[in-house]
Amino acid sequence: MKTLLKASTAALALSIAAQGAAAEGKLVIYHWFEYMPQELLEKFAAEHDVEVTMDTYDSNEAMLASLKAGGLGTYDVAVPGDYMVKIMAGEGILDEIAEGELANAGNMMDEWADPAFDPGRKHSIPYQWGSTSFMVDREVYSGDINTTDILFNPPAELSGKINMLDSQGEVLAMAALHMGIEQCSTDRDKLKALNEMLTGAKAHWASFNSDTAKEVLVSGDAAVGQIYDGFGAKARAEKASLEYAFPTQGYVVWMDNVVLLKDAPNRENALKFMNFLLDPENIAAVSNYARYALGVNGAGEYLDPELATLPEANPPAGSGAGAFIEVCDEQTQSVYDQIWTNLKK
Amino acid sequence: MTAKTDVRNYPGFIAITILCLVILYAPLLVVTAYSFNASASITIWEGLSVRWYIDVFTGPESAKFKSAAMNSFSIALMAATTATIIATCAATAMVRGGKFRGRTLSFGLISLPLMVPEIVTAVATLIFFNAIGFTRGYTTILAAHIAFCIPFAYLPISARMQGIEGTYEQAAQDLYATRAQAFRYILLPLMMPGIISGFLLAFIISLDDFIITNFVKGAGIETLPTAIFGSVKQGIKPNIMAISTMLLGVSVVMVTISYFVSKKDNTQ
Amino acid sequence: MAGGASPGGSATTDTYAGARNWLLMPAWLVLGILSLAPVAMMLVYSFLTKEFRGGVIWEFSLAAYDQFFFDRGLFGDEPPRIEWTYISIFWRSIWQAGLATLMSLLIGFPTAYFIATRPEKVRPIWVFLITIPYWVNLLIRTVSMKFLLRDNGPLNDFLMSTGLIGEPIHIINTNFAVQLGLFYSYLPFMVLPIYASVERYNFTLSEAAADLYASKWVTLRRILLPTVKPGVIAGCILVFVPSLGSFLAPDLLGGAKNFMIGSLIEEQFKGSAGNWPFGAAIAMVLLTMVLILLLLFARQQARADREAGQ
Numbered sequence: 017m018k019t020l021l022k023a024s025t026a027a028l029a030l031s032i033a034a035q036g037a038a039a040e041g042k043l044v045i046y047h048w049f050e051y052m053p054q055e056l057l058e059k060f061a062a063e064h065d066v067e068v069t070m071d072t073y074d075s076n077e078a079m080l081a082s083l084k085a086g087g088l089g090t091y092d093v094a095v096p097g098d099y100m101v102k103i104m105a106g107e108g109i110l111d112e113i114a115e116g117e118l119a120n121a122g123n124m125m126d127e128w129a130d131p132a133f134d135p136g137r138k139h140s141i142p143y144q145w146g147s148t149s150f151m152v153d154r155e156v157y158s159g160d161i162n163t164t165d166i167l168f169n170p171p172a173e174l175s176g177k178i179n180m181l182d183s184q185g186e187v188l189a190m191a192a193l194h195m196g197i198e199q200c201s202t203d204r205d206k207l208k209a210l211n212e213m214l215t216g217a218k219a220h221w222a223s224f225n226s227d228t229a230k231e232v233l234v235s236g237d238a239a240v241g242q243i244y245d246g247f248g249a250k251a252r253a254e255k256a257s258l259e260y261a262f263p264t265q266g267y268v269v270w271m272d273n274v275v276l277l278k279d280a281p282n283r284e285n286a287l288k289f290m291n292f293l294l295d296p297e298n299i300a301a302v303s304n305y306a307r308y309a310l311g312v313n314g315a316g317e318y319l320d321p322e323l324a325t326l327p328e329a330n331p332p333a334g335s336g337a338g339a340f341i342e343v344c345d346e347q348t349q350s351v352y353d354q355i356w357t358n359l360k361k
Numbered sequence: 362m363t364a365k366t367d368v369r370n371y372p373g374f375i376a377i378t379i380l381c382l383v384i385l386y387a388p389l390l391v392v393t394a395y396s397f398n399a400s401a402s403i404t405i406w407e408g409l410s411v412r413w414y415i416d417v418f419t420g421p422e423s424a425k426f427k428s429a430a431m432n433s434f435s436i437a438l439m440a441a442t443t444a445t446i447i448a449t450c451a452a453t454a455m456v457r458g459g460k461f462r463g464r465t466l467s468f469g470l471i472s473l474p475l476m477v478p479e480i481v482t483a484v485a486t487l488i489f490f491n492a493i494g495f496t497r498g499y500t501t502i503l504a505a506h507i508a509f510c511i512p513f514a515y516l517p518i519s520a521r522m523q524g525i526e527g528t529y530e531q532a533a534q535d536l537y538a539t540r541a542q543a544f545r546y547i548l549l550p551l552m553m554p555g556i557i558s559g560f561l562l563a564f565i566i567s568l569d570d571f572i573i574t575n576f577v578k579g580a581g582i583e584t585l586p587t588a589i590f591g592s593v594k595q596g597i598k599p600n601i602m603a604i605s606t607m608l609l610g611v612s613v614v615m616v617t618i619s620y621f622v623s624k625k626d627n628t629q
Numbered sequence: 630m631a632g633g634a635s636p637g638g639s640a641t642t643d644t645y646a647g648a649r650n651w652l653l654m655p656a657w658l659v660l661g662i663l664s665l666a667p668v669a670m671m672l673v674y675s676f677l678t679k680e681f682r683g684g685v686i687w688e689f690s691l692a693a694y695d696q697f698f699f700d701r702g703l704f705g706d707e708p709p710r711i712e713w714t715y716i717s718i719f720w721r722s723i724w725q726a727g728l729a730t731l732m733s734l735l736i737g738f739p740t741a742y743f744i745a746t747r748p749e750k751v752r753p754i755w756v757f758l759i760t761i762p763y764w765v766n767l768l769i770r771t772v773s774m775k776f777l778l779r780d781n782g783p784l785n786d787f788l789m790s791t792g793l794i795g796e797p798i799h800i801i802n803t804n805f806a807v808q809l810g811l812f813y814s815y816l817p818f819m820v821l822p823i824y825a826s827v828e829r830y831n832f833t834l835s836e837a838a839a840d841l842y843a844s845k846w847v848t849l850r851r852i853l854l855p856t857v858k859p860g861v862i863a864g865c866i867l868v869f870v871p872s873l874g875s876f877l878a879p880d881l882l883g884g885a886k887n888f889m890i891g892s893l894i895e896e897q898f899k900g901s902a903g904n905w906p907f908g909a910a911i912a913m914v915l916l917t918m919v920l921i922l923l924l925l926f927a928r929q930q931a932r933a934d935r936e937a938g939q
Contacts, residue, residue: 459643
């Protein structure tokens with residue numbers, strides 16, 4: 017008993033000391049999984065003498081939920097996708113970046129400097145952008161893959177071998193494209209049809225998984241998988257028979273952004289970090305690692321030349337258009353939530 | 362005694378026992394074997410190597426796992442110690458405190474964390490900390506762990522105490538020992554094996570917990586299970602297998618120690 | 630759980646009755662604040678209004694329970710019918726947990742019996758062997774299971790190399806994989822309580838029955854089983870209850886394709902649904918179910934104690 021007491025007092029003292037020592041110069045990042053190269057974080061930590069910690073999430077929705085469930089005030093920056101920036105701003109959980117607080121703000125590409133989801137870039141900076149579609153193992157199926165039928169009405173050889181992202185936004189947006197329904201539609205018949213179509217399509221799906229989206233394809237556990245383009249490029253590097261599809265019905269495009277969170281405990285360091293990521297050399301390191309495109313000028317010389325020719329980032333002629341996910345109002349959203357629950361029940 | 366009337370042996374039971382052990386160990390052994398795989402891919406075997414063990418300590422994720430292990434062990438140690446003290450006091454009151462009103466209620470409260478499914482405890486604790494405006498972090502994990510460790514420490518301790526006849530302490534008191542002395546010199550030493558197994562059980566339960574920790578942990582604070590979950594969700598990587606194998610080793614060592622400690626205590 | 634409150638016996642004395650309240654105080658305080666209050670708070674939350682995208686508004690509402698029990702169509706304006714969605718999710722969870730419990734019992738009982746009838750010296754070694762895997766993190770065990778069961782995983786490789794099967798068996802991402810995972814997770818919970826009660830069992834009873842020419846299986850069923858029943862029931866509960874609320878196995882082994890209670894609750898707090906009151910309400914329903922189950926168990930236990938006392 018005494019030894020136990022002693023040992024636990026020692027542990028308490030140690031952990032308090034450990035926390036005390038780290039109290040200065042911190043930065044807490046809330047980030048997507050497998051996206052930010054560790055070396056870049058180390059570079060930032062060394063340059064600014066800041067201790068960096070990073071937590072990861074696997075969907076925009078999970079990140080928002082965690083922030084609203086008491087996470088706010090503990091993280092400094094997060095990396096939401098386009099539509100999520102708008103939602104978070106509406107929720108009032110983003111802090112405003114004042115004019116001149118980011119020295120590198122001028123580096124932003126014009127087309128990303130004033131986006132609809134964050135007019136004037138008041139809360140965010142561009143990070144990476146890309147598309148969400150799906151990949152098919154060409155060894156299993158050699159027919160035409162540039163159609164959303166592959167996911168929702170697959171040929172017999174692919175049925176039961178499909179992995180979907182475990183993300184309501186991405187799955188429902190893709191389903192809407194498949195049926196030619198506008199996003200956030202309030203048309204009852206169309207929504208009912210969407211609901212029925214998804215319930216039927218589920219019979220063809222093996223699993224819902226976001227974090228293992230690459231792994232299931234590489235290991236052969238799935239022959240079709242919904243996936244982000246850069247993640248797909250990494251998958252192809254490990255398994256050459258995988259091909260990224262650009263459906264004629266269209267596909268999802270997105271941009272992830274670094275946002276400054278409200279009540280950030282280390283606001284100064286958060287701004288330093290955002291400025292750091294507006295530096296072409298640094299953001300190019302993210303692109304080289306994650307295989308997505310960036311939104312900052314002057315990064316060309318630092319980019320891996322292979323990125324320009326990635327088949328995942330260059331839609332062939334005749335493919336459909338990319339669409340951003342839209343933000344629905346509360347009432348419409350509740351219908352989509354219901355469809356999602358019906359799908360997974 | 363003939364085999365037909367040998368009630369201690371039933372045909373097939375040994376086979377099922379061996380099957381049981383195979384089921385329990387097969388996944389662990391497979392993971393142990395593959396943790397020595399030289400290949401970066403989990404699907405291909407490329408020969409023996411300890412590169413993934415080196416990777417755990419020096420690789421890109423080593424800092425994360427080091428701090429997670431530090432958190433896990435310090436929380437487990439503190440939570441188990443606190444829970445063991447609380448449980449020992451409570452068990453003394455429950456087993457040696459006579460019959461009293463509220464005894465059943467007290468027992469119900471003590472076993473509450475056992476009866477409530479883990480996911481419910483997790484959600485309730487999250488809601489509670491949120492409602493009282495408590496920021497999630499190291500302290501919230503520790504507090505939650507103390508609470509659910511109490512019944513796990515209590516059960517072996519009270520079971521042990523129920524096996525100790527009250528006459529020992531009564532004899533001591535007849536010989537003019539105070540109640541405190543009777544407790545300190547008679548009951549406590551006799552209870553030691555129960556207290557140690559209670560502590561170890563609570564320690565492991567705390568070390569093992571994922572669901573509750575995942576709900577109440579704060580920014581940047583990971584325990585081993587949450588850190589492993591974070592990595593493993595993206596697919597099983599060889600370094601995770603190496604960590605698993607090392608944890609398996611730690612467990613075996615701990616159970617072995619506890620086995621010998623309690624044996625030694627018994628013979629005193 | 631079993632036997633903790635068993636009354637009587639010379640071990641239960643009132644030596645420390647005077648200090649009783651002080652001794653109980655820490656447990657009352659800690660558990661009152663960290664176990665009871667959160668559950669009470671959760672009950673309150675289940676009757677609040679949901680805030681869009683997570684959180685609550687402090688206004689009384691029955692919407693969470695309404696959503697659980699009544700189906701008002703996709704758009705929420707049809708006349709209410711009974712909602713089968715969540716009931717079927719509960720039913721699936723009960724079914725999965727039940728099958729896992731049954732599998733554990735079928736394997737666990739003979740194992741426990743076998744161990745309890747070994748010479749006293751070697752019993753701890755057997756118990757030791759059974760408990761070691763339990764000391765390994767549940768997450769790691771589930772992941773190991775997943776690795777083992779993959780279509781191109783070691784199990785299929787092994788079975789194919791022995792020629793037992795020609796094609797890989799598809800186990801992963803099925804309900805069977807979830808049952809297997811639950812069974813594997815909690816198997817030691819089944820073995821240990823049964824072992825404890827069989828070990829305490831007085832074998833002269835069975836031997837007497839055998840002497841009176843009862844067959845071995847009759848002896849097992851009629852003489853031993855009634856005596857060790859509390860241990861068996863305790864084992865079943867220890868496997869069933871955690872299985873019911875689990876989410877690691879459905880998530881990792883079942884492909885997250887079908888909600889189980891645990892994942893449904895998690896989705897309300899950490900997923901896209903963000904409906905806290907509804908999550909709290911589902912948790913309340915689950916908790917109520919489990920408490921009723923335990924109450925029945927406690928009554929059965931008390932009856933067994935009374936009978937034993939007679």
